[in-house]
Amino acid sequence: MNAVLVDDEYYALQGLKMELEEIGDIRITGLYEDPLKMLDEIAELRPDLIFLDVEMPQMDGFEVFARLMEMGCTSNVVFVTAYTQYAVRAFEINAVDYIVKPVTQARLIKTLERSRPVAVPVGPMELRFNCFRHFSIVTGGKDINAGWRTRKAAELIAFLISEGGNYTAKEKIAEALWPEQEGRIAMSNLYMAYHYINKQSSRLGFRIPIESERGKMRIDLSGISCDLLEFDRLLGEARTASREKRPALMERAAALYTGLPFEDAYFGWTGEIQGRYEYRYLELLEQLVCHFKSCDDLQNAEVYEKKLRDAEMD
Amino acid sequence: MEITLFGKAEAMSEVNHTLKVIGGVEAVSIFENLFCAKEHLAEQSSALLLLDGDDEDVSWQYLVEELQGCGPEVRIVLLKEDSYDAVKAYDVGVFDYLLKPVDEKQLIRVMVKYMLNQKNLVKLEKSER
Numbered sequence: 288m289n290a291v292l293v294d295d296e297y298y299a300l301q302g303l304k305m306e307l308e309e310i311g312d313i314r315i316t317g318l319y320e321d322p323l324k325m326l327d328e329i330a331e332l333r334p335d336l337i338f339l340d341v342e343m344p345q346m347d348g349f350e351v352f353a354r355l356m357e358m359g360c361t362s363n364v365v366f367v368t369a370y371t372q373y374a375v376r377a378f379e380i381n382a383v384d385y386i387v388k389p390v391t392q393a394r395l396i397k398t399l400e401r402s403r404p405v406a407v408p409v410g411p412m413e414l415r416f417n418c419f420r421h422f423s424i425v426t427g428g429k430d431i432n433a434g435w436r437t438r439k440a441a442e443l444i445a446f447l448i449s450e451g452g453n454y455t456a457k458e459k460i461a462e463a464l465w466p467e468q469e470g471r472i473a474m475s476n477l478y479m480a481y482h483y484i485n486k487q488s489s490r491l492g493f494r495i496p497i498e499s500e501r502g503k504m505r506i507d508l509s510g511i512s513c514d515l516l517e518f519d520r521l522l523g524e525a526r527t528a529s530r531e532k533r534p535a536l537m538e539r540a541a542a543l544y545t546g547l548p549f550e551d552a553y554f555g556w557t558g559e560i561q562g563r564y565e566y567r568y569l570e571l572l573e574q575l576v577c578h579f580k581s582c583d584d585l586q587n588a589e590v591y592e593k594k595l596r597d598a599e600m601d
Numbered sequence: 602m603e604i605t606l607f608g609k610a611e612a613m614s615e616v617n618h619t620l621k622v623i624g625g626v627e628a629v630s631i632f633e634n635l636f637c638a639k640e641h642l643a644e645q646s647s648a649l650l651l652l653d654g655d656d657e658d659v660s661w662q663y664l665v666e667e668l669q670g671c672g673p674e675v676r677i678v679l680l681k682e683d684s685y686d687a688v689k690a691y692d693v694g695v696f697d698y699l700l701k702p703v704d705e706k707q708l709i710r711v712m713v714k715y716m717l718n719q720k721n722l723v724k725l726e727k728s729e730r
Binding site for chain 1: 636639640643644670671672684687688690691692694697698699700707710714
């Protein structure tokens with residue numbers, strides 16, 4: 288971003304410049320003690336931001352603002368002043384910000400954040416949900432699941448995945464995630480977790496596609512790779528595939544299963560989904576053992592027999 | 602265009618009337634309860650919310666913080682009887698600040714500002730594509 292600073296006090300001007308440059312990510316293209324000189328040169332500079340003092344001897348900040356508008360200037364204007372009484376007037380002319388001196392870096396950072404266009408992530412995202420044993424959400428090669436401030440964010444996502452992308456009543460979700468809480472508080476917690484996920488993921492530049500409608504919520508799993516869905520897909524394909532292709536599909540499905548869904552997370556509601564997938568996996572292993580025995584491939588049969596024994600022991 | 606009002610019914614009746622006079626607003630939802638307002642906002646992709654900042658029972662800063670948490674696209678306009686909190690409103694990122702009784706022209710200005718703001722976001726989304 289480019290910025291121009293206008294203040295009739297030399298030291299205030301230099302101080303503001305220094306603070307902004309320390310923050311970085313902004314280029315100061317003009318420093319003016321005289322607003323009239325700035326008005327002469329602004330058309331060439333075309334800054335994104337103009338930091339403007341209010342009380343100046345040559346012309347006050349609001350008059351400068353009006354002149355800028357007359358000239359068709361589209362820069363965002365931030366008033367920087369020692370006075371508080373002009374803030375409503377600043378709102379009325381759509382000034383992007385109003386800072387009272389002495390200016391702090393923390394306050395300037397807020398101004399810069401507000402003035403920068405917020406990018407809304409759009410288009411296809413690479414997002415992968417790994418649910419068998421250790422629950423992780425991977426994007427850009429990074430596991431983002433460890434970064435949530437609250438464990439309930441990950442749990443909400445996990446729960447919605449376990450519902451297979453279908454809409455689920457918010458009461459049911461709240462009850463599963465906060466069973467010890469009274470209904471209204473549990474619902475409030477659910478909203479907080481939902482907003483937290485949206486806010487945090489937007490801040491980090493991706494989007495977890497949770498959809499909230501009146502009374503219900505779901506996660507849109509279309510276009511997202513997820514090992515649970517992949518496992519189900521391969522099993523479905525194997526059922527209808529030819530005898531030659533079936534074993535390869537079954538082996539691929541078996542390779543995905545590294546443990547019970549969400550096993551490491553110890554969520555309270557996982558009993559049903561874990562039982563379901565464990566049953567499917569054991570059945571799959573039995574079928575693979577039978578298949579390899581029937582074609583005298585004893586080496587492979589032994590591999591799957593061992594996996595079957597291990598799984599049954601767990 | 603949809604507008605959400607938050608505040609006690611008697612405090613919001615006047616601004617609601619002004620909105621009716623202005624016209625062009627498809628729906629106005631009025632909330633007194635924070636939980637219900639948050640639930641409503643959670644279901645909107647974006648929202649312009651007019652908030653009564655003179656409720657003695659609850660601080661407007663608390664309400665702004667709670668309601669801003671509903672998503673980055675919630676734009677809060679603070680309605681106040683005086684101008685004392687305008688600097689603070691800028692500090693916490695309030696979208697606009699209107700003095701009561703709300704002037705029709707100022708309300709139109711805020712609505713236009715909001716529409717332009719939304720249009721710019723759409724433009725930005727397109728350019729990112």
